[in-house]
Each structure stands twice: as C-alpha cells, then as structure tokens.
Amino acid sequence: MAPIRIALIGLSQSAKTSWAGDAHLPYLLSDRGRERYTIVALLNSTEQAARRAIEHYELGADVKSYGSPHDLAADPHVDLVMCATRVDVHYDTIRPSIEAGKDVFVEWPLAENAQRAAELAALAREKGGRTVVGLQTRVAPAIVKVKSLLESGVVGKVVSSEVTAATLYGGGDSISEGLAYFLDKKVGGNPVTIAFGHMIDFLHHTVGEYATAHSHLQIQRPQQSVVDADTRATLATVTSNVPDLVSVHGTLQPSPYVAEGASLLINFRTGPPFPGTLPFIWTIHGEKGEIRISSERGTFIGADASGFPVPIEVHDYATGEVHRVKWEWEEWQEALPIRARSIGKGYDLFYQGGVEGGGLVEFDAAVARHVLLDAMLWP
Template sequence: MARIRLALIGLSQSAKTSWARDGHLPYLLSERGRERYKIAALLNSSEEAAQRAIDHYELGADVAAYGSPQALAEDPNIDLVVCTTRVDVHYGTIRPSLEAGKSAFVEWPLAESLQRASELADLARERHVRTIVGLQARVAPVVLKIKELLEAGTIGQVLSSDVSAATPLGGGDSISEGLAYFMDKKVGGNAVTIAFGHTIDYVHFVLGEYASSQAHWQIQRPNQTIVNRETGAKRLIISDVPDLVSLHGTLQPSRYVAEGASLVVHFRSGPPFPGTTAFAWTITGQKGEIRVSSERGPSIQVAADDVPVPIEVHDFATGEVKQVEWTWEEWQGTLSARGRNIGKVYDLLYEGRVEKSGVANFETAAVRHRQLNAMLSQ
C-alpha cells in the first residue's frame, strides 16, 4: 500500500510547546511512521515560517511550504491534512481542505465553539471525507483493557461509577503568558474543554453516554496574574473559565451497564491534597469493582512508563484485589509518551480500521462539544 501523503498545520520551529512536535513527529519520523506516511507539506502563519520549520526538523527539500490554507487545500499531492494549532485557528485552517475533499485529522477540541464544530462535522459529512479528532485515549491500552474487563463480565453489570480528577498544574492565582488564553472562554481551549474534555470522552467511550445528567461548575479563582517567564512582567486579568466542574447522571443501559446506573464526575483545575491521588476512577459492578488511578491526573492518554496507571479489580465474593496488567505494543514503547497513542491512531488510519476501533471523528467530537456546551450553560 502506498504511503499516505500528509500536511501538518502548526509545526513551528520557535514554539516553546508544540503538540505537533511532541505528539505527532515521534511517530511520523520513526521507521514505522516513515513506512506508512510521507510528510509532504507544512502550513504555518507564513510560507517563510513553514520553510523554517521544514529546515529545522530536516524534513527534506521536497516538502512544500504554505502560508495559506487555501493554497494547501489546492495541492493535489496531499491526502491527509493534520491540524495541531491552537483551537481557535482550527476552523479557518481546516475548512478549505474539507471543501477540497481531503481527509482531516484535527486535534481536540475540534473548534472553539459548538457552532463551528457542528459546521465542520456537517461539511465533512457532505463531502464524504474521512475525519479523525485527537481524543486518542480511546485507543490507549489502559482504556481498552478496562473496556475489555467490562465486556468480559469480570465485575458483572455496572451499577455505578465515580471519577475524581485534579490536574497537577494550575489551580493557583497565576499562569504563564503562553497559556493566558486558558482564562478566556471564547478561545475554546482551557482546562475544562481540554483536560476535562479528554477525560469525560474516554469515560463515556468505556461506559456509554448519559441518558440524563446535571452539571455544576464554579470559578473559584477569577482573579489571575499573567506572568511572562522570560521578562518577569505581570498583568492582571479576570478569568471566565470554570476551574471546578461536577457532573452526575444516569447512564444509558447496555449489555454490561445496568438500568439506572449512575456516573458521578468531579474535576478541578489544580493539584490534589498532598498525599492523595490526582486521579481515581472506580467502576462498581454486581460482582466486583474496578479502580484505575494515576498520580499525574486524568491525562492517561499521555501516560509514561515512569508513572504507572494501575488497574485493580476487587472481587466481592473472595475479597481479593488483583492488579490487571496492560502493556504497550512493542513499537509504541520506542516512542515518547505523548506520541504513543497518537501513533496508534495513525496506524489504525493507515490500516483502514479507525471506524471499527471507535476512533473519534468529527461526528463524535460534535457530540462531546454539545455535552460541554450544555454543561457550561447550566
């Protein structure tokens, strides 16, 4: 099978943090990735910026440099467009490629608003193009192992589940200049849409969606100081983004979820109480319980080997608690933590198995956007 020719939007030479560099390049530049994909173009804020990134990452003289989304969309040598920019740039940079009928892989959140996310989903459906959204925890081995245990009836039908999540970073009265946009809800990228959004998506991927739910949110620390880490300069802003969210409701029944089963989720931006676990997810069934925990918080889609994410199963009949092992595929173990599940998504796309594997697309992303929009409107 021929390699898939892709264009990366947002790979920068100068960015201090870069999901394109840290999440996508490890796989794409690996031996396995090079066998399946060809980076054929970059799109940045200008053609010159794109060329600087091509040179910096030594991608090759045959990689095209673009500064215009429309020019990229018109390139016949591109099969897949991958968008890794800040969320409020997603819509404008990816829409021309969708209109041109190109496949698209857009990082989460899909867009800065429900309206624009829905527009992109509608356009992709009209053009009959394949889409992916970077909710990559759906392919994480730890998440798939939990789903496997439930499908096997290990704890019987699910009666309830509760999630307690805190983020090791944030939660104070200051934030770096580079993340100041996290305090502005209209930008669309913040701790709720990103960290909570990823978390609630893989929880629903395992347990199914709510049949009905209610939400509560709070802005505990609206007064924020923006700090320039290089110059020391400070400025004050008022945040309109919640830093505490709670959800509770009834899950839709399924083969392994009982009628009336509850799901309760508590999320806060900021570290947990000292000595307690930043993330704990318990699933209670008729015959036992499953507990998943992580010292680094709920972002188990970027779990690293040095901080384990154990799965424990408590058997009610025997009282015994066993740890269930899960592993990375051998090739994933050679990549950085951020690149492993992104690499798996790329693999599934190349093999034509994204739909069968439940990889998130624009349609499923729109579902999650609707949930977040309704939740934050309450």
Template structure:
C-alpha cells in the first residue's frame, strides 16, 4: 500500500497547547508510522507560521506550507487532513477539505456546538473519517470490555463513576487557556474531559436510554496564572465545574440487566489529596470491577502519572485481585500522549489497505458520525442545565 498522504492542521511552533506535536507527530515520524503514512503538508494561520513549524520540528523541507484552508483543500496530493486546532477553529479550517471530498481526522470536540456540527456534516458521507475519541481503542478500555465479555462479573447491575478534571487547578487557569472559561469556544473541561470519559464509558457499557443531569458553577471567577505560576489577574467563567448525571443504560454492548443504572459525578480540579482522580465501579451479579487512575483521561497524558488499575472483587470467593493490562509493544516506544492516537492511525491504515469496505471486527475506530451523536447527547445535557445554553 502506498503511504497515506497527510496534512496536519495546527502543528505550531508557538501553540498554546501541544497536542499535535505530542500526540500525532511522534507516531507519524516513527519508523512504523512512516511505513503507512507520509506527512506532506502543514496548514497554519499563515504560510510563515507553517514554515516556522517545519523549522521547529526539523521536518522535511519538501513538506508544503499553507496558510489558507481553501488552498489545502484543492491540493490533489493530500489523502487525509488531520485537525488539531482550538475547537472553534475546526469548522473554518476543515470545511473546505470536507467539501472537496477529502478524508478527515478531527480531534474531539468536533465543533463548538451541535448546530455547527450538523452544518459541517449535513448531506456528506463521512464514513472515510476519524474523530479523536481515542479512549475507545486504548488498551485499558479494550481490556475492560474483554473482562465483561468473558462473564467475569456476570450481568451488569449498575455502574458508578466519580471523576475529577485533575489536569488543572480547581481555582485557576493558565493565561494560555483562559478560553476554557468561555463556553461559546467549546473547548472546556466539560466538553473535553467529561466528553472523552463518557464516550469510553459508552463504548464499554452502552449509551444512555435516558438521563437527568444537574450542573453547578462553584467558582464563577478564576485566577489567571502566568508562566511562572503566579496570579496575574482573574477571568469570569460561564462554564460549570460540577456535573452529576444519572440514568438508565440501553442494552446492546455489555450484558446488562434491564433498567441498569449509571451514575456519574464529574468535578473540575484535583481530587482529595491521596485519592484517585477517577474511581469507576461496574457492579455485576458475580462480582465487581473497580477502575482507578490519577484522572479520567485514560487515552493519554496526566492520567498515567500514577497507577492505573483494574481490580476485581469475586463475590463467590470474596477475594480481590488486580487484573493486568498493558500497552502494545509498539505503543511503548511512543510517549503516553501518542499511544492511543497511534492506534487510531493503525486501524485506519488497516481499513484503507483492506479496501475501505466493512471494518474488520476488532479493529473498529470512531468516525465523525459518532461525534455528531455524542454532541446530540451534550446538547441535551446542556439544555437540562439551561434551555438557552
């Protein structure tokens, strides 16, 4: 198979966040990645910025530098466009490429709100696409699905989750991320942290049959911190930092009893000192699983700066054991942030090589259509908080 030719949008020499460089570039530049993909173009806010990124990351000088999304869209030598910008920039940067019929890989959230997502996808076949909900393909989630499928805990009665944002302080934002306090931008902890978490929970247990939610803004004004960590100002926020969701699960994925309940509590900021940032229990007829981690971001990053465990309480023996899981060997050669993204690329390349037909069982990957469905769930969530949201 000829390498899939990639254009990266948002790989910047001066980016406020480093997802493109930390999560995508390491795989694409690895020997394994280069055997299946070829980075051929960058799109930034200007051609000058794209050229600066090439210099910053020592990329091949032959890589094209673009500053206009339309120019990128008309380039016939690009097979896959990968979007890593701030959420509210997703639409204007990728829409021309979608309109031109190119395959796309867009990081989650798809757009800043459901209305924009529907506008982006209306009337378009986006089966040849990926959405950055990498939690679905991360090894610990695959392991949990395997345990449930084996009947280890029997039928699932209910599940409870207590999660904390963990990646930031509960009372402040760094100056570079003050847009996290503006819900209109769409890139904030509810959409990003809770969004990734609830998606991999759905992957394991299934979607909501129905749910009710409540949100609270505990701190309407946040401190703004400079590069040295000192407070340099404040910012008002209209993004809730406490969320509870309770509802029934729809059957279809795990073996669940009718009316099985899921209860989720998500809070911004750190957990109680010494406690996990994520505690997820799945209670069954024969036993219970408890998953613990430093945070809910199981697909990457700071949620792996401590132990990430799956413990089983077998009700028949009353014994508790740690059920092992591990990264694939090729993933261990990459940084934590790149590992699940790499698996997305691996599965997509396998699908392309297989002729782009039915996805091989066991090698599924999330597509843009999945993101639209999740955004419909979020639209309902927000409207329960405020009809004007």
C-alpha cells in the first residue's frame, strides 16, 4: 500500500512546547514511519511560520506550507490531517478538513467542550472521513497487558478497583506563563481534561464504563501566580476556576470479567505526592487475586515514563505469592523517544486500517469522554 500523505498542524519552530515535534515527528521520520506516511504539508498560524518549521525540521523543499485551514483542506494531495495545537483552536483549524472528507487525527482533548466535540463528530460521520483522537495510552503495552490479564481470568472477575493519582505538573501556587491557560476551564485544556482525562479513558478501556457515578471536585489553591519560565518572576496573579482535586466513585457495568456491582474509585489531584509515595497506584481486586500497577511518572503511563519502570504485580490469594508480569515495547518502538512510542503504534494501526477495534479512539468515543468531563467541570 502506498504511504498515506499527511499534513501536520502545530509543528512549530518557536513553540515553548511541541507535542507534534516530540511525539509525532520522530515516528513519521523513522524508517518505519516513512514506509507508511509521507509528510506533504504543514499548517501554522501563517504560511511563513509553516515554511520556517519545514526548514527547521529539514522536511524538504517539496513540503507545502499553509497559513489557512481552508487552503489546506482544498489540497487534493493530503489524505490525513494531524492536529496538535492548543485545544481551543482545534475546532476552527480542523473543521474545513473534516468538511472536505479528509481523514483527521486530533490530539486529546478533541475540542474545548462536549458540544463542539459532538459537532465535529457529527460532521465527520456525514462527510465520511476516518477519525482518530490521541488517547494513545490504550495501546501502550502496559495497559494492553493489564487488559489481557483481566480477560484471561487470572484474578477472576473484578469486584472493585481503585486509583490514587497525582500529576507531577502544577499543584502549587504558581504556573509558568506558557501554561497559564490551564487556569481557565473555558479553554478546555487543563490538568483535569488532560492528565485526568487520559487516565480515566484508559481505566474505562480496561475495566469497562461506569453504570452510575458521582464526582466531587475542589479548587484547593484558587490564587495563582503566573511566572516567567526562566526567571520565575511573577507576571500576574490570576484566580483559577479549574479544580485541582477530583474524586469519582461509581459502579461499573458488568462484563465477562467484571462482576455485577463492581466499584471503581478514583482520587486525583495536581502536584507531586508525599515524598516516597508514588504518584500513580492502581489496584484491581478480583475474586481470586489482585493486580497492582504503579508509575513514578503519574498518569502518563504511555508517554512520559522513560527510564522509569511501570511494574505490573499480581497477588494470588490462594498461594499468597506476588509475582511481576513482564511487558515490553516492540523492538521498533524502543528506537523511538518515549513520547513517540504509543503515538507511533497508533499510526501503525491507522495505516493497517484499524481504528476503534484496534485500540484507537474515534471522534464518537471521544465525545463520550467529553460528556463525562463536562458534567464534572460544569455541574
């Protein structure tokens, strides 16, 4: 099959943070990625900015530069559009390409709220393009392994599960200027929608969806200083309306490996954990044993664990023994930076034609996550 012709939105030379450069580009420029994808265009805020990025990343003079989403959407030589910009520009940036019937890959969150996400999903269904949202932890090997353990019945049916998590970013009384938008929930990008959002997606992917649930959210530190990232000088004082503590308790839907009435309890907060305590501990209690998954890098299991183990341990109630279950990246993933590995797997699955069934998330499934988060953030 010929390589998929892809256009990248948000690959910037000057951005303070570049998820497109850190997580997408390494795979696309690898030998494996080049066999499956060809970068044919970039869209940035201006055509000149796109051209500078093309030159900076040495993508080649034949890669087209665009400053208009409508011009990109009109390019017949683009098959797939990938968007990795700030979430509050997703809608306007990708809508023209969806309207044109192109396949679209959008980083999570899909849009700044459930309503706009649903509009994009409805339009994509109407126009017929394939869609993917970057909830890539579903295909991270540690999560794939946990799901396979549950399906094998190694601990019997799940009777309850609980998570204690903290994000390593933020949590104090200051935030860097580049992330100041995390303090305004209207923007749609913040620790609840991003760190908690990624986490609750892979939890539900593994143990199933809530049948019923109740949430409690709190803003522990509303007054925040916006500081210069280099000098730490205070630039402004802002009142945050984004919760920094989230607690959700609910009953899971029963399944072949989840018992009737099983509970999922989640406690999440911003900021580092108490010294000596891991920022992510997930236990799954079964009829015959339990599984524990932990991470030194918090909730970002598939994207930010380079050099840090993510152990999976199984406690067998009958024998009292605890053993560690091995998991590993595929050989080709090992050659990529950690942030590009699960993203790369997603690209592989998309190239092979798999979307939802292969662990990738379509727009419609992402809308369900948005609905859950909006109900919590906008009660």
